[in-house]
Amino acid sequence: MKLFQQLLVAPAALGLLAPLAVVNSPAANAAELNINDVSDYAATASGNSLDQVTSVTQFSDVYPTDWAYQALANLVETYGCVAGYPNGTFRGNRAMTRYEAAALLNACLDRITEVTDELRRLLKEFETELAILKGRVDGLEARVGELEATQFSTTTKLSGTSNWVAGATRAKGDNYNTGGEKGARDDWNAKYGGFSFSYDVRLALKTSFSGKDLLYTRLRAGNMYNVFEAAPFVYWPGSLNVYFDTNNVLLVDRFYYRFPLGNSFTVQVGPTTRNTEMMGYKASAYARGGDKVLDFFGGSLGTPGVWNKETGAGFGAFYSNKKQVEKGNPYFTLSASYVADWGEGNDSNPNTGGFMTDNSEGNITTQIAFGNKQWGLAAGYRYGQCGARFRTGTQFALGDSYGTPCTVEVDGKDERTNADSHSWSFHGFWSPEESGWMPSISAGVGASYLNGNDAWKDNTNKRAMASWMVGLTWNDVFLEGNALGYAVGQPQFVYDVEDGFVADGGYAMELWYSFQVTDNIQITPAVYWLSRPFGDNTQNVNGDYKSLGVFGGLVQTTFKF
Template sequence: MPSLGSGLSAAATAALFVPAALGCNLGVSAAERDSLNFAGIGQYGSSADQVTSITQFSDVQPTDWAYQALSNLIERYGCVAGYPNGTYRGSRAMTRFEAAALLNACLDRITEVTDELKRLMKEFEKELAVLKGRVDGLEAKVAELEATQFSTTTKLSGLATFVVGANAFSGSAINAGANTVNRNGGHHSAPVVLPNATTFNYDVQLTFDTSFTGRDRLRTNLRAGNFGSSVFGGEPHALGLSELEIAFEEDAGPNIVAIDKLFYQFPLGQFTFTLGGRIGQEDMLALWPSVYPADTILNVMTVNGAPAAYSKNLGAGAGAWWQQGGFSISANYVASNGQSGNPSVPEGDGGGGIGNKFSGATGSVQLAYQQEQWGLAAIWSYVQPDTQFVPGTTPFTHGAIDHNLSAKTNALGLSAYWQPLQSGWWPSVSVGWGINSTSYSVPQPAGSLSTSQSWMVGLQWTDVFQKGNDFGFAVAQPVFATALTGGVTPNDGNYVWEWWYKFQVTDKITVTPALVYLSRPLGQQTPAGESFSQFGGLVKTSFRF
């Protein structure tokens, strides 16, 4: 309800109410007070004399300084009365009796409004009681949540994944009796035992995001799994290209909870800085230039067609990015052995550190541009041996350049994606290509890696057959040799395919059957004149909470 003084100018309010409030009679002498006609004053403000328009006052003109204030009081509140002769006498001093009469007229209007509110409250008494009950219930729930939450600054999210699957192997290089396949020399010259049993593995992640200012983030990721001995766990127990993106097992063994990531991220001006004792290269890039896949299967399909440049190296590191409009520039450094304090011995013997040849480090700079439907990026990475993940079919595969600590690689990657605004016949498209140049600080034997390449194409359709369900497939050639030292002709190459369909069972549960095919997973190490391929299937069930 508006206050009594709404619509009054400061001067009008003072003219009408200040005398009554102060208890004085401006401009009225004692003799005049004694001769007041109380009967006339009694008529002032009676209901019969209430006016409905300011034009009813013969002595009020539009040029008067309080004209608008009087007009508002009359038209909006109807609590202004004049004298019986149709005058307002605006220039005359007001007595306490007249002020009381005017105030009484306005209070009558207030009483009418109050009575109307009471009637409405009575009419909607049941609805108001229901609303009050709901508000009380919400307040109780909020109080309970505040009392039981483990932190006011930390958000917990979880992901648990089950994988049931198996692989079949074929080709002339297989020793069927020993269930092994030979390799053609190199660091891994020993036969590979083929893990073709059906397995049931799991991966669970708990992620804590803590903010201290509302704009920063401290991320702690706890993880456990038992993929180490599975064909889907990658090297050293299986073929590297078979590794699933979701596969995890702590170095100490299966079923052990470990810190997978721990880093702090904060903005400063137009820059975002990130540093941590265990951080991934991908955590320090302003744009990950791919929209494939909605549900990850093989790890090699998640590195934008340039596995050497986008190695997802994990360790101690720091980085920064700048963004404005659709443009971004990112730079970072990650040392997979950065926790060690001995720079003079190899990583396997407890060596490493930051900024030396045993660091297992990558340094990356990415330029990117992004719009609503598309994005593209160019990245350069300096890659040391012993980086954590460089999938391919050359000796580059395991620990980068076969643990040759005299090697260094400059990796360039170009990636792009496009996605439709709505689901339909057109899929999203993600493509990438990488080229890598490897050099050595000491002379190498003929046949050492000199140049390698990689590429990938991924397609994905959304809302297939049912809203929330997605289908996708990708084909790629992970890192394969295109030039070797000493004029040796490379005999490398391998095609990797994957197909998957994601069922959205509930908002938090998905089931994804998938097929994978690797045409030549040993690449350059496949024995001359021999063949070897791998075909696998799995069902992945994910629970998000």
């Protein structure tokens, strides 16, 4: 080591390490300090007396079991600023003198200087490219500033979904006499057999004030006043899952506020909310990755008695312990809600409507569920006031009131029926961990029981209804992201009457294939069959039960934005 280097290292070490040095006594300092060892170590650290150590394995007294082995390896192999003594040892257990610490620090500073010089060279070499990037960043900052200044809201996000439906239906079976000029089959085809092309569009505004709450506003419009929406019967088995008709007028069909209450409870309240959106858990994997077709298999989950999708003024709460279990493990969900019918809840006349009145057509819905994304089980119950609807069902099951009437005519006067309904459902599903020949399996079964006073019993003979479904879904069919689905079941039908025999049961089936064109466009061709949508009304005047079904085919295109 050159003399001027030794003179330089010594004062630097004394200045840098002064706070470190307090030993037991001057005699101890003198005994521990060997200036020759310091010189040797400093020379080695500077790379003058030995070749620079490039691997920690070059030290004969350093072993992988040493507690500081990894730290020493990083200093040697990454930074190259640690060396040993001329005899190839590191002497890791030996107390370090301040001179040795200064020599080690000096060697590391030399390497840092080299790195700094290399960075300067790279900055000079890529000066033009860095200038271009800086200009782009400045431009992006300016554009972000403009967007922030003109944005709709700092708390609200807009998303949309639009469904185009093109297709037609055809009645098949007996052309029995219905009292008109044409038979039942010909009459259907004459009124509803034409090809149609209609749409449904939904614009969702999601607003959050705290990051955990949600003010949800949805605007919706559609022109499905055709066989796929309500005609010829409101909520009949052929209604599509996306049906909607406003005669092309945009209206608000959802408006509610959802917020957490502690870590496990969530509350939802609003003038236009839906009971099935407060269930907390959907025990079905049917059409997951695809697009549902019939409403009975879609939003109603095959049990329209409980999952009747009642929308109106209401409130609800649901509990979940999902945050208390490990990710992916099954968890419990418990929910309860009250919803008055749309049109009744905002009516201030208690004789025709009202909120939580006798004429609210109210629904109290509860569900308990247990599961995760791969499998799940759920049991549901709904209490329906008079007038509360059963969603999809046969013509005979739904009747003119689509539920239990609040009044009946007795001796020319309207009398209250005190009518209500009690519906229950069970659901379960299972999905394979990976896509393959095995599909996901979803099933649901439910029943509804009708009650009322003597006036009601004397004027109706319907006592109980039931429904069920089984749905299969295959994912990544032919191409990744595409899905194939099939479902079969019986829409809500009457199976128990006060007197006589009822033959109301019929079957519904659908088959579809969803093709994912892009991340935002999906095309779903589908066919379906309704074996007996008129139910017990499928008979002639002589009481013979006839066969009349409806075949449907369509192409549904979904745009998400």
